[in-house]
Amino acid sequence: MASTNVLLNPTIIAKEALMQLVNSLAMSRHVYKAYKNEFVKVGSTITVRKPNKFRATKAQARSNTNVAEPSTSITMSTQAHVSWAFSSVDLTKTIEEYSKRYITPAAAALANQVDYDLCGRYVDVAPSVGTPGTVPATFAVLGDGQVKMDDMGVPSDTRVGILNPAANWALADGLKGTFAQQVAKAIITKGYLGVIANLALYMDQNVVRHTCGHFTSGATPLMNGATLTGAASIVTNGWSGSNTVKAGDVFTIAGVYSVNPMSGASTGVLKEFVVTADNADTVADMTIAIAPTIVYGATNPYSNVSALPLTTAALTFKGTEDTAYPQNLLFHPNSFALVTVPIEMPANVWGARESDPDAGLSIRVVKQYDIDADEEIVRLDILYGIKTLYDDLAVRLWG
Structure with missing residues (x-):
């Protein structure tokens, strides 16, 4: 049955906007999503518990694994919106007509923003x-x-x-x-x-x-000194005095191999690390913030390397300096989390809020009349936070 022309109300528009948002997502449809039914402000944090990790012990006697109950906080840092103006006559359109003209492209813009932020992780x-x-x-x-x-x-x-x-x-x-x-x-x-x-x-x-740092010209980067288990940064030298690394640069350290997370045995493949903060060398030295944290120990269930780096081990970076891939x-x-929360409704406004806990999404629609321009103004808003939960459950495919 065809839709009849009835005056569109905010609930109808909000429901349609939420549906179109869900349908427009690409990467965001395939990550861990959590909907928190609580009102928070931009910048607030929400705690998410991460799965535990264990490693089997080959012995008859019981050996406990120290359960760390890992968790992480996600900052609700992004409030994204789309706004447009239209005449009040448009509210007499069918929801299908109004959606095709306004809601669908608006929801696509919001979805693209969320997807872009997630891809950036x-x-x-x-x-x-x-x-x-x-x-x-x-x-x-x-x-x-x-x-x-x-x-x-x-x-x-x-x-x-x-x-x-x-x-x-x-x-x-x-x-x-x-x-x-x-x-x-x-x-x-x-x-x-x-x-x-x-x-x-x-x-x-x-x-x-990703645009790589300026890490090759005149440089032979080496480890400089001992690195302890638990290190989230490494001290290096061998730089030219004009080198840089950028967050997202990938490198390996000679002699440091990845391990099977279940058995702890070396895979025979060099462990890859990623730079987590931009930095530049000071003369020939540079301290580089890295992920993952270097964890070494034969009985440690979170051990991720076959050995600690030697004091003069060479670093090899992936890609060509100053080049984008x-x-x-x-x-x-x-691997990645997308958390949304409902946004508070302003008092005494034409508007509505719709949430889908199963999809992990919430959207708000509000409208106001612009007396100067004689037109209606609508905006759709979402409030969300994203974070990498487990970097060891993802792989970058360079192009």
């Missing part, structure tokens, strides 16, 4: 595959990502890949002749990759490009 992730400067286009590069995730002990269920348009279409072209006719037809006619190599692949134009992401949903 690549800066927290060190594990990397792909060749910087080469667009991913083969089944093998997806396999490299899966090998990395397997070595890291990432759960094999619900792994997701978020690709920029170049990678999405290059993979579509590279894989179109690889699969059965029905799968190949979907790739050729729609560019739909679906689940390939145990990855649910999605295209997102909000994938972010797309950062596609392969991850388990628990």
Whole structure:
């Protein structure tokens, strides 16, 4: 039955806006989402408990694991909105007409902002595959990502890949002749990759490009001194006096290998670290803030390296200095968190707020009349916070 023209009220608009927001999300649909039914202000923090980690002991006698009950705080730092003006006559349109003209594109703008912010959390992730400067286009590069995730002990269920348009279409072209006719037809006619190599692949134009620091010219970066377990920064030298590193730069340290998180055995692959803060050298020295924290201990369930760095071990950075590369992401949903809360309603205004706890989203709509311009002004608002929960459940696929 066709919709009849009735005066649209704020609840109808808010419900439609929430539905369109949910439908417009790309990466945000595939991360851990939490809806907190409490009113907070921008800048408030919410605590999220993280899953525990254990390691088996090969002995008859019982050996307790020290349970750390890890948690993290997420700052509700972003209030995003879209606003537009229209005539009161537009409120007599059907919700389908009004949505097509206003709500759907407005919700898409909000969704793109959330997706862009989430894609930007690549800066927290060190594990990397792909060749910087080469667009991913083969089944093998997806396999490299899966090998990395397997070595890291990432759960094999619900792994997701978020690709920029170049990678999405290059993979579509590279894989179109690889699969059965029905799968190949979907790739050729729609560019739909679906689940390939145990990855649910999605295209997102909000994938972010990372510009590497100026870390090569005249530099031979080395560790400088001993590093203790628990270190979140390293002391280095061998810089030229004009070098920089940027948050998101990835590097390895000679002789420091990653370990299987379940067994603690070395994977034989150098451990990758990510720079967490921009920095520049002082003459030849530089202290670099890093993630993950270096944890070493044969019986420590959180141990993540095969050995502590030697005092003069060499550092090798990924990519070419001062060059930008797309950062596609392969991850388990628990890697990243998106938390939304309801926004308080102003007093005595035309408006409504709708929340979907299952989708982990909340949106507010308010309207006010502009007497000077003789038009109605509507705005849609969302309040959210994002954070990387487990950087070891994600892999960067460089393009």
